[in-house]
Amino acid sequence: MQxxxxxxxxxxxxxxxxxxxxxxxxxxxxxxxNLIKKLIGLSIFQTAILLLYVSLGxxxxxxxxxxxxxxxxxxxxxxxxxxxxxxxxxxxxxxYANPLPHVLMLTAIVVGVAxxxxxxALTQMIYKDFGTIEEDEVLKKIKxxxxxx
Amino acid sequence: xxxxxxxxxxxxxxFGALVIGLFGLRDHRVCLPVVVSALGVSLFAAISLVLSxxxxxxxxxxxxxxxxxxxxxxxxxxxxxxxxxLVVIAIVALLAAIFSIRPAAERDSEKTPYFYVLFxxxxxxxxxxxxTADAFNVFVLIEVxxxxxxxxxxxxxxxxxxxxxxxxxxxxxxxxxxxxxxxxYLYLKLGSLNMQDIHGILASDDALADSRAIRTAFVFILVxxxxxxxxxxxxxxxxxxxxYSPSGSAAILAPxxxxxxxxxxxxxxxxxxxxxxxxxxVEWGHFVVWLAIIxxxxxxxxxxxxxxxxxxxxxxxxAEVGYMVGGAWLGDPQRWGLTGTxxxxxxxxxxxxCLFLAAGIFAKWLGALKLEDLSGLFxxxxxxxxxxxxxxxxxxxxxxxxxFYSKFYLIRGGIExxxxxYVVALLASSLVNAVLFFRIFEIAYFGKKPADSHGDDHGHxxxxxxxxxxxxxxxxxxxxxxxxALLVLLGLFNGPVxxxxxxxxxxxxxxVSTGR
Numbered sequence: 291m292q293x294x295x296x297x298x299x300x301x302x303x304x305x306x307x308x309x310x311x312x313x314x315x316x317x318x319x320x321x322x323x324n325l326i327k328k329l330i331g332l333s334i335f336q337t338a339i340l341l342l343y344v345s346l347g348x349x350x351x352x353x354x355x356x357x358x359x360x361x362x363x364x365x366x367x368x369x370x371x372x373x374x375x376x377x378x379x380x381x382x383x384x385x386y387a388n389p390l391p392h393v394l395m396l397t398a399i400v401v402g403v404a405x406x407x408x409x410x411a412l413t414q415m416i417y418k419d420f421g422t423i424e425e426d427e428v429l430k431k432i433k434x435x436x437x438x439x
Numbered sequence: 440x441x442x443x444x445x446x447x448x449x450x451x452x453x454f455g456a457l458v459i460g461l462f463g464l465r466d467h468r469v470c471l472p473v474v475v476s477a478l479g480v481s482l483f484a485a486i487s488l489v490l491s492x493x494x495x496x497x498x499x500x501x502x503x504x505x506x507x508x509x510x511x512x513x514x515x516x517x518x519x520x521x522x523x524x525l526v527v528i529a530i531v532a533l534l535a536a537i538f539s540i541r542p543a544a545e546r547d548s549e550k551t552p553y554f555y556v557l558f559x560x561x562x563x564x565x566x567x568x569x570x571t572a573d574a575f576n577v578f579v580l581i582e583v584x585x586x587x588x589x590x591x592x593x594x595x596x597x598x599x600x601x602x603x604x605x606x607x608x609x610x611x612x613x614x615x616x617x618x619x620x621x622x623x624y625l626y627l628k629l630g631s632l633n634m635q636d637i638h639g640i641l642a643s644d645d646a647l648a649d650s651r652a653i654r655t656a657f658v659f660i661l662v663x664x665x666x667x668x669x670x671x672x673x674x675x676x677x678x679x680x681x682x683y684s685p686s687g688s689a690a691i692l693a694p695x696x697x698x699x700x701x702x703x704x705x706x707x708x709x710x711x712x713x714x715x716x717x718x719x720x721v722e723w724g725h726f727v728v729w730l731a732i733i734x735x736x737x738x739x740x741x742x743x744x745x746x747x748x749x750x751x752x753x754x755x756x757x758a759e760v761g762y763m764v765g766g767a768w769l770g771d772p773q774r775w776g777l778t779g780t781x782x783x784x785x786x787x788x789x790x791x792x793c794l795f796l797a798a799g800i801f802a803k804w805l806g807a808l809k810l811e812d813l814s815g816l817f818x819x820x821x822x823x824x825x826x827x828x829x830x831x832x833x834x835x836x837x838x839x840x841x842x843f844y845s846k847f848y849l850i851r852g853g854i855e856x857x858x859x860x861y862v863v864a865l866l867a868s869s870l871v872n873a874v875l876f877f878r879i880f881e882i883a884y885f886g887k888k889p890a891d892s893h894g895d896d897h898g899h900x901x902x903x904x905x906x907x908x909x910x911x912x913x914x915x916x917x918x919x920x921x922x923x924a925l926l927v928l929l930g931l932f933n934g935p936v937x938x939x940x941x942x943x944x945x946x947x948x949x950x951v952s953t954g955r
Contacts, residue, residue, distance in 0.1 A: 316613070319609060319613065325605065328609060332609060332612055332613070335612075335613065335616060336612070336616055339616055339619055339620050339623065342620070342623055343623055346623070346626065346627055390626075391623075391626065394575055394632075397575075397579055398578075398619060401578075401579065401582045401586075404582075404586055405582070405585075405586060405608065405612050408586055408589050408590065408608065409605070409608050409609075412589070412593055412601055412604055412605045412608065413605065415593065415601045416601050416602060416605060419598045419601060420598070428602055429602075432598070432599055432602060435598060435599065
């Protein structure tokens, strides 16, 4: 048990966390009856994936990927002190977190917000038409509807 | 200028949507010319791309000149698999746009500009999914498509449409999230999002390509895409969403959204994971083909049980998605199954377009929602009925139409790969389609009108009362007839189209499997 923790859980804890959060969201989408609670579950579900991506970009001891003058000088110093002999300014990618997953997630966040906006608008329309946002009551009222296509 | 055609396909509808958003709200008459000209530009660019691909091979386009792997360059790539689909998307969208003109006096006419903005954004998403060569962009464009389609489903008067749109939204978002997760795993292992890059890395490193993380990524991507294309156990959202949406929306959603998702699956198989690798794992192929057989059987059975026209057509879409998924996974060495799938994507988009245009006409100008309401159809609207018959014959698979040829290639793939159950399922499903449509034709030809159901009036030649011609207005009739004519044309010219697709598929598979 302990070795399982040390080999599979602790080194990969970001995966465990994202899977657990994602399943919480999915459970809420499936099991909850209230449409708003379903949407909250959906947001949790999406956010779990954002967390996975963000955790991919993290490096131990790295800083934010903004290149300032100071960092450039520092890295060139470290290069020359290692004895490579080159004067060229080098940027060591290990010093910076990977920005690409974060940038991707900005897009995914926008998509998520837009989805939530559309979903809330739909919920509002359903409430206006049916007077309720409990799914079972909505479905019951739909069965009583005449065809109105 | 011609260098920029790949971007132009996307940008024309995007700017069209902007123009309608700016000016269409004040004057509704702006909408239609803008939509038609934007889609016309896309169609022109798409046809030019087909020509340049057929003469000079795949066309690569780097947005703003940022090439991989310098920045996060966005690559568009037009090749033999996707350019025909671009043309078909533009045509179907044009037909649906003309079909959905609303006279200003009609109810709902204040929604016209909103409808067309969503419509054009949907087209942007569909074109984008088809032409992009970047796995993450596919996700973004899938969501652009999906968000506009939720709006298009809910825009009508129907109360059920709103609930259907909500369920569609939940399923669609979960599906897209699974796709995103799969892309995340790919990025985690390979550090690239560009499809060609991914394929190159996977082709050069067998241990990595067979690792558990890559397989998990592939499964996540497949499940996400299957949700989007309504592959059988994941089809729950489709029948309600398409049958309770307004006719104009259904005329573009039903033909295109599921087909473009099938295209994404084909693209992932051919130019991301690689056909050789998929065929090395034979049991995967067998498993998916069995799923497809179940989907075909379930779709056909559900279609038999429906009494409403649009619901029946929706169930047919589910069966057709089964044909395409099964065909793509047959794995015959000559690629006939895969070629048949790509050709069937084109054919099915046109067939579904034709049938949903006809169903829209029947619903709007005849008030016919159920099969029984169609009695006397051939007397009331002979031309629209003729269009519907051509669409029905194409779905059944009668020779001069494209439906026959696509099934022919799919069955050829099934025979060459020895998947006899798939062949049987396909033929049985064609029989079911024949039963379904001839039942409708019978009602439409010989069905009695409710008013004179009691008595002596036998059939159509007995002119006991003046027949009222209810032919729909031209803006609705012309798209239907054009779609019907295209079904026959695509069937007659299947040889060059299929040869174009097949050589493209074999080249794409061969180029990358040798590594870059």
